[in-house]
Amino acid sequence: MMLADLEWYSDFAADPEVMRYIGTGALSYAQAQERLARYVRCWEEHDLGMFSVRLRDGDVPIGWAGLQPLNGTPEIEVGYAFAKAAWGCGFATEVASTAVRWGFEERGLDRIVAVASSENEASRRVMDKLGMRYEGVRPVYGHDSVYYSVTPAAFARAASLRAPAR
Ligand SMILES: CC(C)(COP(=O)(O)OP(=O)(O)OC[C@H]1O[C@@H](n2cnc3c(N)ncnc32)[C@H](O)[C@@H]1OP(=O)(O)O)[C@@H](O)C(=O)NCCC(=O)NCCS
Structure with missing residues (x-):
């Protein structure tokens, strides 16, 4: 993700349903700016991070996904979130x-880890499909x-x- 993603990301992160299980929930514009700056810093500091995800013919991202250090631990976590219109299409599993x-x-x-709220069934299903234990x-x-x-x-x-199957 890049600082240039701020316009779509701030709209994206303002949706309380999308953000229900992410951090403390929906973000204000200022909070989105801060969160995005953190994602960008992650790339600079760790040479890995979150990607914005676009459909092949789409200008506006439909979500984000990628890898980042897990909250100050040596573990690397995979994370993902998509706009509601893109849910249920297999994008999270693919990306x-x-x-x-x-x-x-x-x-x-x-080794790569993932964490979620226990009631986030969709996210847990993605983890299962990736072969996570x-x-x-x-x-x-x-x-x-x-x-x-x-x-x-x-x-x-x-x-x-x-x-x-072939
Ligand atoms: C979690 C999330 C990324 C899943 O994205 P998605 O693109 O809809 O996921 P997929 O289409 O790849 O589906 C993965 C599996 O989860 C299942 N699934 C999807 N939504 C579900 C739901 N609400 N409850 C239970 N299972 C669900 C799918 O059926 C599929 O399993 P299947 O192949 O056995 O049928 C999406 O719901 C989202 O962006 N949520 C908000 C952000 C979030 O919570 N991110 C994770 C933080 S840990």
Whole structure:
């Protein structure tokens, strides 16, 4: 994500349903500016971060996804969020899977984690589909979160199960 993403990101992050399980919920314009600056700083400091996601023929992003250090720990987490109009189309699975593959193949990671509120069924389903293993409930981002992890081998197994039969 780039600072130039501010216009769409501030609209995106103002939606309370999209932001229900992310941080403290919907963001004001000033808060969105601050959050976006954090995403940009992540790229500068860690050489990985969140991507804005566009459809092939779309100008305005439909969401974001990518990798970032998990809240001051040595772990790297995969994160994703899409505008409501894009929910239920398989985008999160496709894009989160691309981000995880990039982490393993291009960034040399040997483990990637994901966290969510326990009631965020859609997000947990995405984690399952990526081959992530449930590790229990842990305090992250100020509240108890379900914690998942995946290795390159488990990810490859899950990807082969998702691949359409020939
Ligand atoms: C979580 C989120 C990214 C999922 O995006 P999506 O593009 O709709 O996900 P997909 O279409 O790839 O679906 C993944 C799976 O979840 C299931 N799913 C989708 N919405 C669901 C829901 N509300 N409840 C239960 N399962 C759901 C899908 O059916 C699919 O499983 P299936 O292939 O077995 O049918 C999206 O709901 C979102 O942006 N939510 C707000 C932001 C957020 O909570 N991000 C995660 C923070 S941890």
